[in-house]
Every structure is written in structure tokens, then in C-alpha cells.
Amino acid sequence: MDQEKVNVGLYGFTGCNGDQLTIIHSEDSLLDFFNSANIKSFSLAKSDNDDSELDIALIEGSISNKEQAEHAKGIRERSKMLVAIGNCSCYGGIQAMGLGSKGWDQRFLKVYGEAFFKLRSPIESKPIDVFIPVDFYIPGCPIDADQFFYCFAHFLLGNTPTFPDYPVCAECRWRENDCLLLKDILCLGPLTASGCGARCPSNNLPCMGCWGPMKEANINAEFNLLKEKGFSVEEIKRRFRMHTGSGMMKAMKNILGVL
């Protein structure tokens, strides 16, 4: 352990582990990552983990039981800075796609019946900032390795990283793709924060919105455009909230009145 280095902990709550795995998948940067800080906790990668004071806590996953909420509060109390990584942590992910909490009770019954879990008390999945203050958000499903290491380097230097304020469409243009909306395909590029490099449109497939909403997305305009193209209100709503859970729901509130 090095006194000069900052203390970092990585934690995973409910999700697919894709954000921590994106870090492990960064073979060229992985050893540097472990050398650049004291990695105090990263249970996906190592077994000598501890619950000490942290300079930076990185949290993946949504909160889906009371025990996780308590654990998250504990991490917050011993961390100077807390960063949500990935869509589940930032927005609740697909498991918080806004199907309604009454619906959740019924859906739980459908999957587990009257099961009783002695070790955990399940609740509907929510993003972590419902339970604890979050200092910075790195979105994506999963996060992009380059964007993550860009942010992490800033954190190590005590700086706050910034993301460009444009949608997937900008990155899509740079890759000289044909616009899928012009081909009447339901693409969420105009609403979705950039950072992925317009991966899906570059494969001739529509953006599914997995980076969460862009800050100043013009939801009304996209909604009206899709309606004009003949998509049903049901279809548009379903696609809007599929990946971005609570994020898009918040942004959609303005137009929900008119739906």
C-alpha cells in the first residue's frame, strides 16, 4: 500500500457486472489502473478486499433490496467522492424501465411466487442517487472504457471531467452513416447522450438509447417526428423508456401530459 496514492473501491449492486467487466476487459490499461491507486475493494477481480476509508468509490448497479441500500449508505459515509458508473447505477437500468410499482409487485409474484428470502428484502430497482448523494455520473450500458479512464485520470488529479453536450447523432455524422430516421427507422440517436461512438447506427441498426438522455434533448420534436412517421404512441413510449429507466421518464414528464 502506497501512502501517496488515493484509495479507491469498486462495488457492484444489481446489474450484469458489465461496467466492472469493461474495466477488467481493458487489458492494456488494467495493470496501470491497479498501479495508479490503492484498489482497496474490487471483489469481482480480487479477494483481499477491505472496508476502509476511500477517496473515490465507484458504484455499478441499481439498488434492488433494503440491504443494498444500507450497504450503499455505508460506502457513502466512508468515501470522499462517489461516482455512479453505468446505466443501472445512474438511471436504474432496464430493471427500472418505469413499468410502475404496483406492476412490480405483480411481476415479482409472477417470477418468484410467494417465495420468502431470508437473506434479502427485495424492492423495485432504483438508481443509487435515490438513496445517497452522487458526485459524478458515468453513463453507458455498459460504460465505454476510454470514457471511464478519461474520467478516472481526472479524478486522480483532483479535477472534474466534462462530457461533450451533444447526442449520438453527432458521432453518427462523423462516421458518415446514413441517417436511419430518414429511412423511417425508430432511432433514439437525437435523444441519447454521446460517448459510445454511435456503435449501433454504424452497424445499420437503430440507437436503442443505452447511454441515457442527453441533457437538453428535444424530446417533443423526436416524439412528434416519430408520430408523423406513423409509429404509435405506445411504441414510442415503450422504446423511449426501455434502457434509460428513470432518466428518460424524468425527461418525458413534460410531454406525458399530452400523451
Added chain:
Amino acid sequence: MREIVVEPLSRVEGEGGITIQIDGKRIKDVCFNILEGTRLIETLVVGKTPVESVSIACRICAICTLSHRYAALRGLEKALGIEVPPKVHWMRTLMHLGECLESHSLHVYVLALPDFLGYPSAIAMADKYGKDVMKALALKKFANHIMEVTSGRMIHGENPTVGGFGRYPERDVLLDIKKQAIEMMDFAIHGVNLVAGLDFPSSFETDTLFMCCESYEENYCLVGDHIRISNSEVVEIEEYKKLTNENIVSHATAKHCVYNGKPYTVGAIARINNLGERLKNQSGKLYKKYWNDRWLKNPLFNNLAQAIEIVWALEQIPSVVDNILKIKEEPEIVQPTQKDGEGVGAVEAPRGTLYHHYRIRDGLIEDANFVIPTGQNLEDCEKYMRKAVEGLLNQDTDDETIRLQCEMIARAYDPCISCSTHMVKIEHKLACG
């Protein structure tokens, strides 16, 4: 009475733990606790289009994302009356081999090996085993590259879609994959010898059943429409519920599976035990050199089985790439021929047989059921842990050794806890089929 608790269980995907209760010299209970939060994915795909549901279902797990995608595509395409052309089949084979390589190299070298060599992590092994760690990471990087090239992203790529692919990779990129696969072979063989040299404890050895997918061709394979069981039974995948019999236990948010009231094992060890005779070339030689009847009784051999499958996967890649390139024309995405239907898809995820079952009405998912490998292995895993603890208690072993041996058994199954939790479901009246 005393309790040994491991929580969280590290170096596995997802949130799990082990509780061992001991009364004097007698074991009271051993539980592999699945603590991962519930996501209710099977209910999230209901009311979605097939393409949307594939985008949701692959996110069950980041390690086996392409196996989930592949199983979903096979089930959905049966339901929609879609038959994909050969180029699509070979592209899917390549992506699936890439994932098998990625997952196995992660598990064998990064997650499991540190236990056997006495380290907390693969990173900590770097001083003494630097060369092997770097080569293992290079192999994993290559595997991730295959996943990125075929699926559009290392994790949750959307390129493999219902009816085909959005885009096909460039010829040069595929030829480079072929070249690298050949170059990686020496290290993969070295890896098998390295793992074969480890000391696998034997005190808990006992018989069990093994299940895996089998295709109609007589090859070693990772997909198929029927299941081969080690007692020589062969069952169509449509009858998967008869094989898996999911049930709920209070210490796990994943369901346990039994066949005819008995636990069974899926995964690389099941595939090699059931189909190993079909391995040819280098993987065939290694199988003949290292396989013995302890493999039928000891789950730790799953580590060696995965190391051999790494060699097998690398052997397959050159001809699969050739098969993709042989077909010059890039097929359009095949459209559904029907709006209503039902289908079961099964593939071998790196850690065992994965079933996706869909019923579609008027173009939207009406019901879905998924059965995943880790849930199928939980009963057997607990059986072996119990046997190990019994043996160690008779030898007056300390708690630390008991803890480590249980962790090694749990880890050998390569559990994928995210998967296991989100896939479970009790038998209910509306269930498919």
C-alpha cells in the same frame, strides 16, 4: 455450534456467499447463498418486440451476453418462422467461440488460478507468473476483439439481431482473427499443461450426472436442439422443463434445478465428459492425455475442461473464418414469416446449458421463460461443498482450510450470479408450453 461465512464470495460474477454451519464435528448445513438483487427480466420482455427483447435479454449478464443473445435469437427465430442463411450461422458460431474464449480465459487465469497458486488475485500473481499473466490477458483481449468485431461491442453489442447481422466485418479483420487464433495456440496448450499440473483435492469425489447440448452433426459443439445426459438419455430441448425442474430455496434469489430428484452438472466439464471422444487434433490429444474417471466425480476438473476448450475454440476459428469468407454475398436481414408462435432456443453458455423460451402473439412477446446454467449447478455445488466439509471435519482441519476448499469448489463451477438470479422463475399456470 459455529458458522463459517464467506460474504461476498470474491472473484465470481455477481453477489453471492457461502454459509457453513458446524455442530461439533458434525456439519449442519452448507448453503451457497445467492444474494444478487432481483430484476424480473422475464417480465420486462413481455409486451416488447422480438428485437427489443433481445436487447433486454442480453443484458442479463455481461460475461455471457452473447450466449443470452444467441439463445434468444434461436428461440425467437423458431417462433417467428425465420431460417437464417449459412453466412449468418458461421458469424454466430464465430461470436460464440469468441465468448467461450473470453469467459474461459477470464475464469481459468484471472478468477480460479490464484486460489491454486495461493494469491488473492491474478494481478498479485504478476511478479512470479508475469509472463503467463500477460499471455492470458493477451488471449482474453483477442477473445474480446472477436466479440467486438462480430457483435459491434465487447459487451452488449447489438449487431447480431433477429434474422441476421446489421453489418459484416471486413475481410482483413477476419483474416487477422484467423492468424491470431493460430498464434495463440502455443500458449493455450501451455495453459492446459499448467492447469493439469495443479493439485486437485480428492476427498469430496462422488458421482453425478452431466448434461449438455448436442447437435445433429457428430461434432464437439456449443449449440444443438437436443440434450445429451451422461446416463445415455437424449432429450429434445422443448422438454427442458422435465430436465430442469426449477424450485425456490430461501437462501437464494436463483432457483435450484434437479433432474429426477437428483442434482446434476452443466458446463465445460459436462461437455467434455459427454462429448470429449469427439475432440480431434491438439484438443483431442490433450483430452486423451489428461482425461480420467476422476473427471466424473470432481468439479475442480472444470478448470482443466475449460483450458482444453480454449484449445478447441482456437482450433475451430480458422475454418469458421474461411466459411464466412467463402460466401461473398452479404445476406439481408431475414424477416419473420409469422406473427404468432412459440420457440425454445438452447446454447451452451461458457458455464453450461442456457434455455430461452418465448411465446409471441401479434408480433409482441406474450410470455418468456429462461433457465440458466448457474441455477442448474447450485444443487450439485452444495452437494460437493457438503462432502468436502465432512471430510475436512474428520481430519480436524482449521476453518481457513474449510473456507478455502468451499470457495474453490464454488469458483470451479464458474458461477455467473447475475444470470442465475434474473432468470429464475417458478412454475406458474401461464407458463409457456
